[in-house]
Amino acid sequence: MSLSRRDLMKLGVVGGAALALPLERTVSARSSAQTRLASGRLPRPFTLPFRVPETLRPYRTDATTDFYKVYMKPLQAEVVPGLRTPLWGYNGLVPGPTVRVSQGRRTVMRQVNTLPGKHPVLNYTPWTSVHLHGSPSLPQFDGYASDITNPGQYKDYVYPNTQTARTLWYHDHGLHHTAENVLMGLAAQYQLVDPLERSLPIPKGEFDVPLLVSDAMFASDGSLFFDNHDESGMYGDVILVNGVPWPTMKVKRRRYRFRILNASVSRSYQWSLDSGDPMTVIATDAGLMPRPQSVSRFRHGAAERYEVVIDFSKLPVGRRVVLRNSSPKNNVDYAETNKVMAFDVVADDFDRANNSVPDVLNPTNPTMLLKAEDAVRTRRLDLVRKHGKWTINGHTWDDVVKSRFSLVEANPREGDVEIWEIRNSSGGWFHPVHIHLIDFRILDRNGKPPMPHELGPKDTVYVGENETVRVLARFEGRGKYMIHCHNLVHEDHDMMSQFEVLADHDVSDPLGDPCKSLPEIDDL
Amino acid sequence: MFTTASTRTSASTSGTDPGTGPVASAGPVLADHARSAAALCCVAGFVHLAVAPEHFEEWAPAGFFFIAVAAGQLWLAQALWRGLHARLVPAAVLVTSGLVALYVASRTIGLPFHSDEAVGLDGLGGSHHGGAQVPGGQGNGMPVIPGSGAGATVERVGVLDLVCVVAELGALALLVGMLPATQRRSVGNLLLAVGVCGWVAWGLVRFT
Numbered sequence: 001m002s003l004s005r006r007d008l009m010k011l012g013v014v015g016g017a018a019l020a021l022p023l024e025r026t027v028s029a030r031s032s033a034q035t036r037l038a039s040g041r042l043p044r045p046f047t048l049p050f051r052v053p054e055t056l057r058p059y060r061t062d063a064t065t066d067f068y069k070v071y072m073k074p075l076q077a078e079v080v081p082g083l084r085t086p087l088w089g090y091n092g093l094v095p096g097p098t099v100r101v102s103q104g105r106r107t108v109m110r111q112v113n114t115l116p117g118k119h120p121v122l123n124y125t126p127w128t129s130v131h132l133h134g135s136p137s138l139p140q141f142d143g144y145a146s147d148i149t150n151p152g153q154y155k156d157y158v159y160p161n162t163q164t165a166r167t168l169w170y171h172d173h174g175l176h177h178t179a180e181n182v183l184m185g186l187a188a189q190y191q192l193v194d195p196l197e198r199s200l201p202i203p204k205g206e207f208d209v210p211l212l213v214s215d216a217m218f219a220s221d222g223s224l225f226f227d228n229h230d231e232s233g234m235y236g237d238v239i240l241v242n243g244v245p246w247p248t249m250k251v252k253r254r255r256y257r258f259r260i261l262n263a264s265v266s267r268s269y270q271w272s273l274d275s276g277d278p279m280t281v282i283a284t285d286a287g288l289m290p291r292p293q294s295v296s297r298f299r300h301g302a303a304e305r306y307e308v309v310i311d312f313s314k315l316p317v318g319r320r321v322v323l324r325n326s327s328p329k330n331n332v333d334y335a336e337t338n339k340v341m342a343f344d345v346v347a348d349d350f351d352r353a354n355n356s357v358p359d360v361l362n363p364t365n366p367t368m369l370l371k372a373e374d375a376v377r378t379r380r381l382d383l384v385r386k387h388g389k390w391t392i393n394g395h396t397w398d399d400v401v402k403s404r405f406s407l408v409e410a411n412p413r414e415g416d417v418e419i420w421e422i423r424n425s426s427g428g429w430f431h432p433v434h435i436h437l438i439d440f441r442i443l444d445r446n447g448k449p450p451m452p453h454e455l456g457p458k459d460t461v462y463v464g465e466n467e468t469v470r471v472l473a474r475f476e477g478r479g480k481y482m483i484h485c486h487n488l489v490h491e492d493h494d495m496m497s498q499f500e501v502l503a504d505h506d507v508s509d510p511l512g513d514p515c516k517s518l519p520e521i522d523d524l
Numbered sequence: 525m526f527t528t529a530s531t532r533t534s535a536s537t538s539g540t541d542p543g544t545g546p547v548a549s550a551g552p553v554l555a556d557h558a559r560s561a562a563a564l565c566c567v568a569g570f571v572h573l574a575v576a577p578e579h580f581e582e583w584a585p586a587g588f589f590f591i592a593v594a595a596g597q598l599w600l601a602q603a604l605w606r607g608l609h610a611r612l613v614p615a616a617v618l619v620t621s622g623l624v625a626l627y628v629a630s631r632t633i634g635l636p637f638h639s640d641e642a643v644g645l646d647g648l649g650g651s652h653h654g655g656a657q658v659p660g661g662q663g664n665g666m667p668v669i670p671g672s673g674a675g676a677t678v679e680r681v682g683v684l685d686l687v688c689v690v691a692e693l694g695a696l697a698l699l700v701g702m703l704p705a706t707q708r709r710s711v712g713n714l715l716l717a718v719g720v721c722g723w724v725a726w727g728l729v730r731f732t
Contacts, residue, residue: 001700003697003700003701003708006712007700007701007708007712008697009714010695010713010715010716010719011696011697011700011715012713013698013715013717013720013723014715014716014718014722015693015696015719016723017628017718017719017722017723017726018624018627018628018685018689018693018719018722019689019690021628021631021632021722021726022627022628022631022632022681022685022689023681023682023722024726024730025631025632025678026631026680026681033670033671034670082723117663119665119667121670122667122668122669123664123667123668124663124664124665124666125661125662125663125664125665126665127658127661127662127665143564146658148658148660148665149659149660150661150662150663151662174665175658175661175665176658176665176667177665177666178665180667226667226669226670227669228669291580292589334668334671378662387577387578387581388578471552500711514660
């Protein structure tokens with residue numbers, strides 16, 4: 001019993017189909033990828049002017065509260081000269097408008113999702129969840145990833161603003177597509193001021209400058225180019241500062257305070273000035289440091305905020321100083337990603353007030369006064385890639401969802417002080433880890449003291465390759481909050497879990513205040 | 525490996541009726557074919573076994589399916605080696621054809637069932653693979669990056685896929701060759717029709 005030529009031909013037809021059709025499908029799927037914009041069409045560094053994001057004005061105010069309305073909506077921006085890039089912005093702005101609030105005044109922010117039903121390239125439905133990063137918001141207002149607002153819905157977020165002065169930021173945290181939503185533009189600064197900060201002679205007003213640094217890649221049609229490198233990260237070949245590629249800022253011959261937010265999806269930076277001059281770090285994620293730290297370079301992971309003072313007073317008019325990036329390892333670098341922006345020194349007159357950095361900034365920050373001996377226990381968080389997924393202690397957000405949101409990595413009691421030991425045993429990637437709700441201080445890294453620029457209160461910590469970082473915090477607040485890697489691709493795939501601060505009563509449910517459907521039936 | 529029409533005649537006249545008794549006892553050529561088919565089924569079975577854990581991780585029923593397929597193919601391999609009863613050959617042809625068809629569907633149009641759909645059924649939410657169902661979510665929240673295949677229900681062809689499907693197609697050809705002439709003609713025509721339909725469907729999608 002053998003096969004004739006005729007039998008072979010018949011089997012050849014079906015066998016050929018079985019082999020060729022799947023291969024053709026795979027090849028055509030690959031070839032349908034976007035075409036990356038040629039590097040020759042990108043703007044040359046330092047040819048575009050610097051700009052500061054707009055400030056958001058309250059919709060109304062009362063004795064205790066400022067009310068804001070924000071509409072998330074699509075826009076077309078000319079990021080690369082001559083090309084239109086579809087983006088999404090808070091109030092149609094990228095970066096979104098900066099919010100400036102005073103300690104003790106509550107904020108109510110209505111976030112209205114008027115985004116289209118589907119992303120123009122990636123075809124997902126852009127539900128959102130807005131997180132105010134750096135705020136001890138109640139669980140239902142913290143941007144819990146599964147507390148989503150679909151297009152055509154809105155939610156009122158309440159922020160207490162009880163903490164010390166700091167640079168916060170609000171950004172999307174929607175389940176499964178935070179990276180894409182943030183890359184599309186859903187990110188902005190939120191600055192909280194307090195009497196101590198106001199009393200210090202540090203640069204203020206026009207000399208207090210927000211820098212949202214991000215990176216992006218563009219397709220030949222001007223749209224954003226998406227490549228998450230097999231779920232390891234998104235890295236652009238263009239460095240954007242406040243949405244402008246490698247801008248140039250005119251600076252007067254005095255000190256400036258820069259609130260640097262690394263709003264990149266994945267990229268980390270190591271800043272330095274090509275003049276070799278030092279930068280004075282005055283504040284970290286959660287506010288002013290006890291004492292300023294002078295550094296010539298420092299490492300900055302995604303979502304971290306560092307406030308630095310740069311002194312241009314000794315430089316001659318006409319001098320250009322370049323803020324450079326000597327990239328930490330395990331980023332994907334391109335020809336011009338070693339440059340960030342330029343400062344051109346000009347001769348203009350300036351206000352000489354608030355032009356110094358005192359030796360002491362905030363010596364009584366309660367987080368920085370905590371001691372390791374105050375801790376009632378030590379917990380460990382292991383950051384591990386397991387079966388192709390990014391996990392925390394082997395868990396993913398999918399596990400949290402499947403547990404009906406009962407799975408937690410830690411359950412400190414309200415008021416407890418704990419040490420969390422965060423371990424990255426891989427040499428292949430780094431993880432900027434964000435713990436919601438709390439401020440913490442870094443005790444040590446691989447048993448050594450934290451780096452000078454980290455000697456302030458934090459909410460996100462760079463856990464580098466083969467690093468174990470111990471952080472110390474008091475858990476004030478109640479309920480469930482997320483812990484995750486702020487490489488947003490890692491977060492989406494699915495390095496996110498949660499902890500719960502236990503209390504005897506009045507614990508809020510993070511899903512307890514769902515969004516409402518448009519139209520807005522209740523006014524703010 | 526395969527005989528021509530003239531040798532087929534001599535083989536068919538010299539062997540016993542393959543419709544009765546073990547195929548290995550039907551003659552040396554058939555025994556060689558059975559052993560070759562056994563080896564190919566063995567390869568396919570081990571590939572399915574090797575990829576079962578990752579499918580288990582993604583969706584437990586998929587993992588069980590792969591283990592069951594691997595067990596079936598390894599059993600078939602040993603049965604062919606020892607002398608599979610001829611009455612079981614049509615069933616082996618049918619199952620092997622079905623597996624190849626399932627593979628082609630999963631790599632071209634996608635399968636109608638998927639882990640996320642199953643997870644979504646209990647209202648808990650979706651995994652990070654494929655079309656995620658999220659409580660309160662409208663539509664699919666999973667971005668599909670062009671060219672990456674991420675989030676798509678159509679899987680990419682990998683090296684192990686090719687190894688497995690080539691082994692299965694080889695085994696299928698050998699199994700078809702073990703069928704009695706009348707059955708072989710009918711099965712061959714049926715497979716030809718399926719193959720032609722596949723090519724026509726591809727042409728319609730590709731060129732219209």
